[in-house]
Amino acid sequence: MNKQNKNQTDILFSGSDPEEKIHSRMVLVGQPNSGKSTIYNEVAGYKSVASNFPGATISYTQGHVNIAGETFDIVDLPGIYSLTSLDPAATETQRFLLTRQVDMIINVLDASILSRSLELTLQLMDLEIPMVLCLNMTDEAERKGIRIDIKKLSDELGIPVVTTVASQGRGVDDLFKTALNALKKPKKAKHIPGNRDVEEVLEGLIQKISDKAQNRLQISRHLLATKLLEADSYFLDMVDRGFPEIQSDLEEAAQTLAYTHGKPAHEVINAERHALCMSLFEKVATLHKPHVQFKDRVDDILMHPFLGYLSLGLILFIFFSLVFAFGGKLEAPILDIFEKFKEFASAPLPESSLASILLKSMIDGLAGGVAIVLPYLLPFLMGLSILEDIGYLPRVAFLMDAFMHRIGLHGTAVIPAVLGYGCNVPAVLATQVLASPRDRFIAAMVSTMVPCAARMTIIFGLVGAIFGGSAAFAVYGLNLFVIAVSGAILSRLLPEDTPGMLLSIPVYQFPRPASVLKKTWFRIKEFVVIALPFLVAGSLILTLAEVYSLNGWINHLLRPVTWLLGLPSEVGLTLIFGVFRKELSMVMLFQALGTRDVAAVLSSGQIWVFTVFVVFYVPCVATIAALGKQIGSRATLKVVGFTFFLALLLGIAVRVIASVLS
Amino acid sequence: MNEVRETLDKKRAGEVVSVLQIEGGWDMTQRLNQMGIHVRDLVTIKRNAIFGGPVLIQIHGTEVALGRGMAKNVFVETVETEIS
Numbered sequence: 001m002n003k004q005n006k007n008q009t010d011i012l013f014s015g016s017d018p019e020e021k022i023h024s025r026m027v028l029v030g031q032p033n034s035g036k037s038t039i040y041n042e043v044a045g046y047k048s049v050a051s052n053f054p055g056a057t058i059s060y061t062q063g064h065v066n067i068a069g070e071t072f073d074i075v076d077l078p079g080i081y082s083l084t085s086l087d088p089a090a091t092e093t094q095r096f097l098l099t100r101q102v103d104m105i106i107n108v109l110d111a112s113i114l115s116r117s118l119e120l121t122l123q124l125m126d127l128e129i130p131m132v133l134c135l136n137m138t139d140e141a142e143r144k145g146i147r148i149d150i151k152k153l154s155d156e157l158g159i160p161v162v163t164t165v166a167s168q169g170r171g172v173d174d175l176f177k178t179a180l181n182a183l184k185k186p187k188k189a190k191h192i193p194g195n196r197d198v199e200e201v202l203e204g205l206i207q208k209i210s211d212k213a214q215n216r217l218q219i220s221r222h223l224l225a226t227k228l229l230e231a232d233s234y235f236l237d238m239v240d241r242g243f244p245e246i247q248s249d250l251e252e253a254a255q256t257l258a259y260t261h262g263k264p265a266h267e268v269i270n271a272e273r274h275a276l277c278m279s280l281f282e283k284v285a286t287l288h289k290p291h292v293q294f295k296d297r298v299d300d301i302l303m304h305p306f307l308g309y310l311s312l313g314l315i316l317f318i319f320f321s322l323v324f325a326f327g328g329k330l331e332a333p334i335l336d337i338f339e340k341f342k343e344f345a346s347a348p349l350p351e352s353s354l355a356s357i358l359l360k361s362m363i364d365g366l367a368g369g370v371a372i373v374l375p376y377l378l379p380f381l382m383g384l385s386i387l388e389d390i391g392y393l394p395r396v397a398f399l400m401d402a403f404m405h406r407i408g409l410h411g412t413a414v415i416p417a418v419l420g421y422g423c424n425v426p427a428v429l430a431t432q433v434l435a436s437p438r439d440r441f442i443a444a445m446v447s448t449m450v451p452c453a454a455r456m457t458i459i460f461g462l463v464g465a466i467f468g469g470s471a472a473f474a475v476y477g478l479n480l481f482v483i484a485v486s487g488a489i490l491s492r493l494l495p496e497d498t499p500g501m502l503l504s505i506p507v508y509q510f511p512r513p514a515s516v517l518k519k520t521w522f523r524i525k526e527f528v529v530i531a532l533p534f535l536v537a538g539s540l541i542l543t544l545a546e547v548y549s550l551n552g553w554i555n556h557l558l559r560p561v562t563w564l565l566g567l568p569s570e571v572g573l574t575l576i577f578g579v580f581r582k583e584l585s586m587v588m589l590f591q592a593l594g595t596r597d598v599a600a601v602l603s604s605g606q607i608w609v610f611t612v613f614v615v616f617y618v619p620c621v622a623t624i625a626a627l628g629k630q631i632g633s634r635a636t637l638k639v640v641g642f643t644f645f646l647a648l649l650l651g652i653a654v655r656v657i658a659s660v661l662s
Numbered sequence: 663m664n665e666v667r668e669t670l671d672k673k674r675a676g677e678v679v680s681v682l683q684i685e686g687g688w689d690m691t692q693r694l695n696q697m698g699i700h701v702r703d704l705v706t707i708k709r710n711a712i713f714g715g716p717v718l719i720q721i722h723g724t725e726v727a728l729g730r731g732m733a734k735n736v737f738v739e740t741v742e743t744e745i746s
Binding site: 081082084086110112113114115116119144146230231264266267270271274303305394397398399401402403405410411435499500501502503504505 | 686688689690691692693694695696697698700701709711712713714715716718721722723724725726727728729730731732
């Protein structure tokens with residue numbers, strides 16, 4: 001068993017230790033975008049992030065559900081297309097199903113894609129765990145003209161089938177009641193036999209799996225035999241370590257299949273399963289005339305070779321304009337409130353006492369986060385959640401695929417990159433949707449270079465406030481250009497051998513306010529919980545450093561960098577703080593210079609150099625942690641080193657240009 | 663058998679094609695299979711993007727975007743051409 005390996009992956013697990021659990025555990029499994037997370041949220045509260053993008057759930061979420069007075073653990077696993085280890089999300093789900101205690105599988109299917117979805121169902125049935133089939137999105141299936149005979153499907157598979165429209169909460173109660181009943185009186189799923197010759201080979205291999213081996217591996221014989229013939233690395237490794245005797249029998253069986261069918265065994269198994277699904281589909285579904293709706297025509301514009309890009313530009317322009325407008329409106333009044341609060345709170349304390357100075361700096365730190373970053377981050381994340389729930393992001397991936405290839409990536413990588421404009425941490429984590437480690441590395445590197453909301457406040461708070469909005473957009477332009485060039489260089493260094501984009505394009509959905517709000521909250525919580533304490537602590541440390549004259553020492557240490565950039569040495573300390581949280585560099589710059597009127601102290605050239613350097617240099621601590629988790633510590637070190645030298649180079653370049661121009 | 667072998671990326675919007683063969687080994691076959699693309703399946707081309715972008719197909723009632731590199735591995739023959 002590879003239970004001993006679980007610690008490596010448990011970082012991603014938000015659930016508690018399996019050994020501690022006392023309740024029965026129900027697990028939601030299904031293909032990406034089938035509505036698992038929506039069902040989960042419906043019963044366990046909004047802890048899982050539902051979205052209209054395939055592969056949105058990258059780590060699993062665990063909660064509790066109460067059915068008829070009984071409490072159950074419920075787990076929402078990352079969406080998988082099949083029980084094959086092709087990407088990290090799939091491996092995660094596979095490992096969970098095979099090594100953790102699972103008492104009931106709730107297999108969620110998009111009823112409008114029944115035939116494709118059944119392929120996973122058949123594999124899950126092989127796990128021999130009690131199971132309920134949840135046909136979700138039956139409204140969408142109906143609209144597409146697909147009618148499904150529930151009773152027949154249930155009879156064919158030998159497991160209960162429930163229909164739901166989770167987005168409207170329809171049928172979810174019924175689903176869990178059925179699951180409870182099925183748990184009490186488990187029925188064995190039927191084995192649906194395929195072609196005789198394939199069945200014979202499978203049966204032959206199953207016979208060779210000894211009781212001893214089966215006990216050791218704790219896995220159904222049929223599943224093991226099938227997956228071995230499919231040449232799935234997860235199962236091959238398992239056998240390598242625990243049951244090498246089967247090797248020669250496996251080779252023989254695979255050769256027999258390949259010989260009789262004229263193609264590799266894994267293709268035979270897949271084709272067999274596909275044929276079974278198609279015939280099941282034909283037995284249980286009838287096709288009627290689909291209702292063509294407005295949403296079927298939308299893609300004529302949004303994915304059009306010309307109008308599509310025009311719409312994309314327009315949508316992004318409106319999106320960012322709204323974010324800036326909203327953030328700008330809120331920033332000043334909130335800062336005012338904090339200023340008033342600071343005066344009020346420090347009034348009883350003696351002027352220039354240590355307590356007063358510390359209190360003021362604490363409030364300054366809080367203000368930096370709440371008044372400067374949050375007003376932009378909030379509308380950004382909300383807007384992105386709306387675009388995500390509508391289902392627009394996969395269309396963006398489609399449109400941007402050709403361009404992303406220029407920087408060595410493909411369309412799917414557009415999602416992490418766009419998320420990066422809000423916060424780099426979810427962006428780095430979102431690189432999990434990419435299949436190859438090389439793609440994940442480049443995408444993670446690119447994502448960390450995207451100016452997040454915190455860096456946006458620096459761009460707009462310094463360059464934007466002093467030189468105007470177009471100057472701020474010029475920084476964004478420069479950033480895009482540098483990303484493109486870095487991506488192009490990286491892709492030369494790591495030649496493309498990746499399969500490219502393969503993305504299911506979901507049907508448009510109306511965003512549900514509850515889902516959008518909860519999702520925004522879910523993502524903003526990370527900022528509030530992790531960033532705000534850093535801000536306050538950072539502010540305090542900086543003040544203390546000042547009080548005890550430590551900043552001189554730190555500034556001295558960083559003198560080589562500030563000297564190269566032509567910046568005053570007091571700036572050194574702010575750069576350190578920028579590593580904790582990006583927005584700190586500006587807040588701390590004000591503090592280090594003793595004024596908000598930066599233009600009075602620094603020259604225009606220096607302001608440009610500072611902004612450009614801060615935008616590019618070293619990801620923040622939280623992002624570095626996310627990188628470590630996602631791409632490993634060595635690769636993270638590379639990203640940190642690369643961005644630092646890149647920022648230094650760009651800073652020097654800006655300094656030279658500025659001195660030539662003035 | 664000496665006809666020109668055509669791949670999915672060469673097809674235009676509106677064509678309905680039958681998948682003849684998927685190349686590219688285990689990984690490629692598995693990936694395409696799990697998205698519902700199998701040999702002998704019927705595929706409708708919805709869009710073929712410009713600038714070497716992806717191909718958008720309709721298969722088993724859903725839409726899938728294939729990057730050009732992927733589409734090049736799918737050998738097909740045209741079954742009918744819709745007038746759109």
